[in-house]
Amino acid sequence: MIRLGAVYLLAGLMFAGFALFSGLDRSNPKRWGNTAFWALVALSFLAGDRLGDLGNGVLVLGLALLAGLGFLGRSHPETTTPGERMATAERYGNRLFVPALVLPLVVALGVLVLKPVQIGGVPLMDPKQATLISLALAVVAAVATALLLLRQPPAAAVQEGRRLVDTVSWAALLPQFLAALGAVFALAGVGKEIGGLVTDYLPVDTRFAAVSVYCVGMAAFTMLMGNAFAAFPVLTGGVAIPILVGHFGGNPAVIASIGMLSGFCGTLMTPLAANFNLVPPALLEIPDRYAVIKAQIPTALLMLIVNTVLMYVLAFR
Amino acid sequence: MLILLGVAVIVVGFAVRLNPLLVVVAAALTSGWFAGLSPLQVIAAFGKAFNDNRFVSAAYLVLPLVGVLERAGLREQAGRVIGRLRGVSVGRLLISYMLFRQATSAVGLQPIAGHAQTIRPIVAPMAEAAAEARDGSPDIATRHAIRAMASATDNVAVFFGEDIFVAMGSVLLMVGFLTTAKIVLDPIQLSVWAIPTALAAFAIHATRLVLFDRRLARQATARGATQP
Known part of the structure; x- marks a missing residue:
């Protein structure tokens, strides 16, 4: 059975490659900072399960200090010039899209076809991790296709990957940092504390007020916690089930479903959802860190109003 | 406290x-x-x-692929394809992408696209080329605005598409939590109630994209006026 461990091994080797080539890159004055940072990420993927909790904690502190004290610098690995790229684009034409299509096709194949496959009663891949395993398989297939079809040197896979990871830099690790923060917040009881404030102090005595408190509360709480999954149990248990379902007799399926989607409106507006909101501006080389959030706020606010109205109309028929 | x-x-x-x-x-x-x-x-x-939570960062496995394709000219080719089409605008391109992304997410194919593997190498260069073909070369601030809108469109489409899929993590989380509160529901009962929001999200964001096109056109006219 292919497990998540195989994906982590591949990711660990990739980050180790980034660290190695960072160390060899004399054109980057901060090359040792980059080397140390990506080597720690590689170590986490390759040996994280053997480091122990405190060991992993020290590793995380190392990453935060390297990033926070400015030890990372943007590298400029040798790559093709815009002129050369235009020339290869003219030569290969739409064949350039083939590897880019291999990726989604293999992911879809993995998720839809390979996931249920069993060999001798043992699943081919860990069903809980099928998406990530399929993605890893798809990347291997697509990179191989790209190197052969477009005649690229194999080392380019690591060097070009490093070029991109260095444009994102330390922000690449922010989503994982925030996921870990969510766990610490849960341990400290932050969610319960905020949920208590909402249920104790906000008006829920009319049906419309209660619907608004739940929907807006889901969005606001999600903005503070970074994801709707943390907000859902607290506010659904505190407001939706006792008041909207219990007191006002609403349909729990409508309330839960639209409640979660109200939380997603919050996800669109918070820097704490870093993988959706802060990594993309870095990837797209937009100087304003909050540019994607700003582009999303009007849609998110309108959708929050729509969700509140939809819940009020649909849940109490 | x-x-x-x-x-x-x-x-x-x-x-x-x-x-x-x-x-x-x-x-x-x-x-x-x-x-x-x-x-x-x-x-x-x-x-x-x-x-x-290492799985969160394992998604960066796509970076070598994206880098190699960029090295071979994928972004340039994406721009060339759009430059040849007539009647394409940033808004229409992103509306088509949103439709594709929302529909595939609704059937559980959310991981087939994303900011690293789709927006950066394909959709953003296409959108910038569409703006260029229509209104002339955009200035750098406009390019940044177009890229931000491309990423925002991906997020909106996924967030308001994925909950229609019954095996989505968030749907299963809702079923699990409601069961602990003695409310037993089938995932499909929750999924269907994600559809009205999905339709509204498409309508609202598509309207914003049409308005975004008009803003780009106005800015291009203003640019033309200052540079005779």
């Missing part, structure tokens, strides 16, 4: 743009401290959770 200071650390730290990795660690230490945990306990808990 004082454990909420961890949230305050995040809000202030992000607002004054300190390094977010340091801000996150400081927030964990703050909330942990007021919850009665020692700094070493917080660091160990943080380390364990960091290790458990």
